[in-house]
Amino acid sequence: MIMSGADNFQERLAAMERVQPQGVEGRVAGLTGLTVEACGLAAPAGAQGEILTRGGRAVPAEIIGFREDVSVLMPLGEMGGIARGDRVRCLGLEASVPVGGELLGRVVNGRGEPIDGKGPLLCQVRRGVESRRIEPLRRTRIDAPLGTGIRAIDALCTCGRGQRMGIFSGPGVGKSILLGMVSRYTSADVSVIGLVGERGREVREFLEKDLGPEGLSRSVVIASTSDEPAPVRVQAAFLAATVAEFFRDQGLDVLLLMDSITRVALAQRQIGLAMGEPPATKGFTPSMYALLPRLVERAGKTERGSITGFYTVLVEGDDLSEPVADTMRGLLDGHLWLARNLANRGHYPAIDILESISRVMPDVTSEEHQRRARQVVRLAAVYRDIEDLVNIGAYAPGTSAELDLAVQAQPTINEFLQQGIREKVSFEQAVQALKDLTESLRLLESGTGRGKAGVSAPAPAAKGRPMPLGLERMMAGL
Numbered sequence: 001m002i003m004s005g006a007d008n009f010q011e012r013l014a015a016m017e018r019v020q021p022q023g024v025e026g027r028v029a030g031l032t033g034l035t036v037e038a039c040g041l042a043a044p045a046g047a048q049g050e051i052l053t054r055g056g057r058a059v060p061a062e063i064i065g066f067r068e069d070v071s072v073l074m075p076l077g078e079m080g081g082i083a084r085g086d087r088v089r090c091l092g093l094e095a096s097v098p099v100g101g102e103l104l105g106r107v108v109n110g111r112g113e114p115i116d117g118k119g120p121l122l123c124q125v126r127r128g129v130e131s132r133r134i135e136p137l138r139r140t141r142i143d144a145p146l147g148t149g150i151r152a153i154d155a156l157c158t159c160g161r162g163q164r165m166g167i168f169s170g171p172g173v174g175k176s177i178l179l180g181m182v183s184r185y186t187s188a189d190v191s192v193i194g195l196v197g198e199r200g201r202e203v204r205e206f207l208e209k210d211l212g213p214e215g216l217s218r219s220v221v222i223a224s225t226s227d228e229p230a231p232v233r234v235q236a237a238f239l240a241a242t243v244a245e246f247f248r249d250q251g252l253d254v255l256l257l258m259d260s261i262t263r264v265a266l267a268q269r270q271i272g273l274a275m276g277e278p279p280a281t282k283g284f285t286p287s288m289y290a291l292l293p294r295l296v297e298r299a300g301k302t303e304r305g306s307i308t309g310f311y312t313v314l315v316e317g318d319d320l321s322e323p324v325a326d327t328m329r330g331l332l333d334g335h336l337w338l339a340r341n342l343a344n345r346g347h348y349p350a351i352d353i354l355e356s357i358s359r360v361m362p363d364v365t366s367e368e369h370q371r372r373a374r375q376v377v378r379l380a381a382v383y384r385d386i387e388d389l390v391n392i393g394a395y396a397p398g399t400s401a402e403l404d405l406a407v408q409a410q411p412t413i414n415e416f417l418q419q420g421i422r423e424k425v426s427f428e429q430a431v432q433a434l435k436d437l438t439e440s441l442r443l444l445e446s447g448t449g450r451g452k453a454g455v456s457a458p459a460p461a462a463k464g465r466p467m468p469l470g471l472e473r474m475m476a477g478l
Contacts, residue, residue, distance in 0.1 A: 412444075
């Protein structure tokens with residue numbers, strides 16, 4: 001990928017502005033908890049430095065704030081061996097990352113260093129991770145759909161190029177599997193995947209099992225595991241956004257996947273508490289609420305290209321009112337809710353279409369598409385209202401034509417919403433499948449058909465007679 005002369009000049013000029021004059025040094029004055037205090041270090045917050053221990057080890061660190069006349073640093077490595085009086089020197093005004101087409105297919109850590117054993121990065125340009133924000137009027141309207149390869153999303157919660165979408169769920173409901181499918185099957189040109197706060201074993205598992213060689217070949221993966229220092233985890237999230245911005249500026253449609261935004265917030269809370277910020281709701285500090293919009297707003301569509309962001313949000317106790325989930329819902333352009341009860345039934349992907357929404361869907365789909373999607377969602381909602389009655393055999397057919405249709409259509413709708421991990425569905429195929437589904441529903445409604453693929457709903461149990469437990473569980477899993 002070749003940059004234009006003007007772009008290359010601007011990148012090099014920005015790199016020169018980040019250079020810190022030589023000779024800016026200080027001395028370690030104290031150590032408290034996770035932070036190091038240094039005196040005489042005339043460098044701004046966010047500057048990158050290193051602590052030179054007497055044992056000859058250089059410990060990278062970041063300046064996170066000030067207390068009276070001392071600078072407060074948080075080491076980005078092991079703190080063992082740091083002593084009072086050790087030299088502290090500044091290396092740059094802000095963190096930066098190498099960018100270029102050479103990043104495709106590579107895996108780097110939260111500091112932009114390769115960890116995949118494929119040799120050094122040969123990128124000629126570096127970008128600061130604290131990129132300048134896009135002015136609101138420089139953003140263009142979202143008017144084109146982005147295929148995710150997931151039938152339920154493309155048909156019922158269609159995403160647009162440049163949209164910001166959240167994936168909300170508790171742990172163990174299938175977020176990573178869903179992200180892997182989206183990264184493999186998306187119609188975007190490039191995927192940038194940020195794995196922030198993950199367990200160490202899950203990184204390789206995601207690369208080999210969920211992403212696969214096909215997905216990795218057109219992706220850049222930034223991995224920062226849960227045992228790394230909090231500044232590295234936060235920096236990894238901004239590094240992923242910076243890499244995505246580079247490819248967007250080359251005129252490409254970029255898919256930015258971040259798993260998970262909750263762990264970024266937890267890392268920022270750790271930094272804030274170490275600096276002495278007052279804790280607010282559930283211990284989250286004010287800086288966390290300031291960080292999330294700075295990170296999320298970096299996705300969007302410009303005249304050159306687009307960044308479509310998917311951010312996973314871990315919902316504690318499946319409670320959408322907890323601080324991070326509540327804040328993210330207000331910042332995003334839509335959300336997908338992964339329901340545990342669907343996952344427990346073996347329904348994958350476990351997307352609850354009644355709790356999910358895409359706010360830009362009306363702008364990127366036709367009126368016919370929207371009408372068909374509303375019909376499916378309406379029947380799913382009607383069935384949800386009477387599901388308990390059906391399961392215990394208390395529902396009497398003939399009460400309402402709409403209720404009867406909802407009961408008969410439920411197996412067909414469930415078949416449409418489920419998708420195998422290795423099953424790729426293009427956006428056009430998803431739209432056609434939605435059309436076929438609604439035609440099947442029309443035939444069911446008129447009483448002349450049995451639904452998609454000949455699937456007919458099981459007859460409800462007779463009124464007043466309890467349904468056998470085995471049959472009840474079988475119907476609950478449909």
